[in-house]
Amino acid sequence: MTEHIIEEAPNKPGRKEMNPLLKFALELGPLMVFFFANSRGEDLARTFPILGELGGPLFIATALFMAAMVIALAVSWAVTRSLPIMPLVTLVVVLVFGGLTLWLQDETFIKMKPTIVNALFAAVLLGGLMFGKSFLGYVFDQAFKLDDEGWRKLTFRWGLFFVFLAILNVVVWKAADAYYGPGQVSDDLWVDFKVWATMPITIVFMLTQIPLLKRHATEPLGGKKE
Known part of the structure; x- marks a missing residue:
């Protein structure tokens, strides 16, 4: 039986699924590592001198964020024997911009990463719709089942939301630098926003999509189809 390296299309029979809680943990875990390492960077450098050679807390x-992303994707592969598309794209961008951040000792590159990733996701989702592909189904089909029209509408809305997140990251980053000046304080504010504000904003957006999910669900949310 041929294994698919990249996850198969949503609703395809026989597609291996991951426990939703494990999937959420793998997606959130690297962010929590990033926040913890930034807030405890000096302590980590004292405990593990090799880390101190990388630079300040943000570096x-x-x-550690790069390492956590690799581990999360490896666990995903071990469980499903396939690689999820969006985390894979995120990992590539993280490795490129994270590598530049460490090599050039310039935090600008890691701060650009969320904008690049979100803009890329928006381009993939909205561009896919132009070719009749609803790529969002690859991400959420384990959480709920929708008809084709539902996936198209949800993909379009998420595409616009990713555009919003891409712009918002730049606004927060530049506003923090302008108000506090480039340095650890503005870095901490940006990291706090990335970890603690982006997720609630995303959750609020997801809650606003519940009516659409109910209208286009092929299996009623929270119950069996009658």
Whole structure:
């Protein structure tokens, strides 16, 4: 039986699924590592001197974030024997921009990463719709089942939301630098926003999509189809 390296299309029979809680943990875990390493960077450098050679807290956080992303994707592969598309794209961008951040000792690159990733996701989702592909189904089909029209509408809305997140990251980053000046304080504010604000904003957006999910569900949310 041929294994698919990249996850198969949503609703395809025989597609291996991951426990939703495990999937959420793998997606959130690297972010939590990033936040912890940034907030405890000096302590980590004292405990593990090799980390101190990377630079300040943000550089230590960047290195550990990259490692956590690789581990999360490896666990995903071990469980499903396939690689999820969006985390894979995120990993590639993280490795490129994280590597530049560490090599050039310039936090600009890691701060650009969320904007690049979100803009790329928006381009993939909205561009896919132009070719009749609803790529969002690859991400959420384990959480709920929708008809084709539902996936198209949800993909379009998420595409616009990713555009919003891409712009918002730049606004927060530049506003923090302008108000506090480039340095650890503005870095901490940006990291706090990335970890603690982006997720609630995303959750609020997801809650606003519940009516659409109910209208286009092929299996009623929270119950069996009658």
